[in-house]
Amino acid sequence: MSATGVMREVNPSEDKCKAKTPDDAPDVEVRKEDQEMINEFGRLNNQYLELDEDLANLKEQLEKLDDAVTELMVGVGGPVRLSLGEAFMDVSEDYATEHCERKQEQLQAKVEELGREKEKITTRQMELKKVLYGRFGSSINLENS
Numbered sequence: 317m318s319a320t321g322v323m324r325e326v327n328p329s330e331d332k333c334k335a336k337t338p339d340d341a342p343d344v345e346v347r348k349e350d351q352e353m354i355n356e357f358g359r360l361n362n363q364y365l366e367l368d369e370d371l372a373n374l375k376e377q378l379e380k381l382d383d384a385v386t387e388l389m390v391g392v393g394g395p396v397r398l399s400l401g402e403a404f405m406d407v408s409e410d411y412a413t414e415h416c417e418r419k420q421e422q423l424q425a426k427v428e429e430l431g432r433e434k435e436k437i438t439t440r441q442m443e444l445k446k447v448l449y450g451r452f453g454s455s456i457n458l459e460n461s
Contacts, residue, residue, distance in 0.1 A: 344452055357444045357458055364437045367430050374427050381420045388413045 388396065388409050396412045397404045407415075445458050 344455060350448070350451060353444050353448055354456075357441060357448070360437050360441050360444075361460070364434060364441075367434050367437070371427060371430050371434075374423050374430070378420060378423050378427070381416050381423070385413060385416045385420070388416065 391409050393409055395406045396409055398407045398412050398415060441458075448456055448458060
């Protein structure tokens with residue numbers, strides 16, 4: 317019996333196993349297709365969590381760029397130091413503002429792209445949940461803790 321209270325019986329000749337819960341729920345065979353769907357759900361969940369982290373980082377970068385543009389707007393019009401990688405360049409405020417705005421547009425496009433990817437993952441996960449909960453009922457938990 318595993319730590320979750322689910323015991324699996326494996327029948328090597330059929331490449332199937334049965335899930336038994338301590339709640340005396342009816343036994344349901346876990347077919348190869350079911351296990352593949354469960355694995356896909358897990359992979360999608362990991363991708364979703366990675367996208368969440370990436371989106372948080374991008375949003376933080378957008379905030380920093382927004383702060384930089386605001387600082388440039390209240391500047392006195394002289395040259396500013398623009399960070400490019402590990403180097404700094406003296407540039408005009410106008411050039412620095414345009415550079416920051418271009419970077420903002422690029423990051424915003426990436427945020428939108430990652431948002432669409434998250435939506436696709438959520439849609440597929442809902443499809444998998446429908447099938448898996450329909451087959452296993454409360455014997456399976458596909459919710460985040």
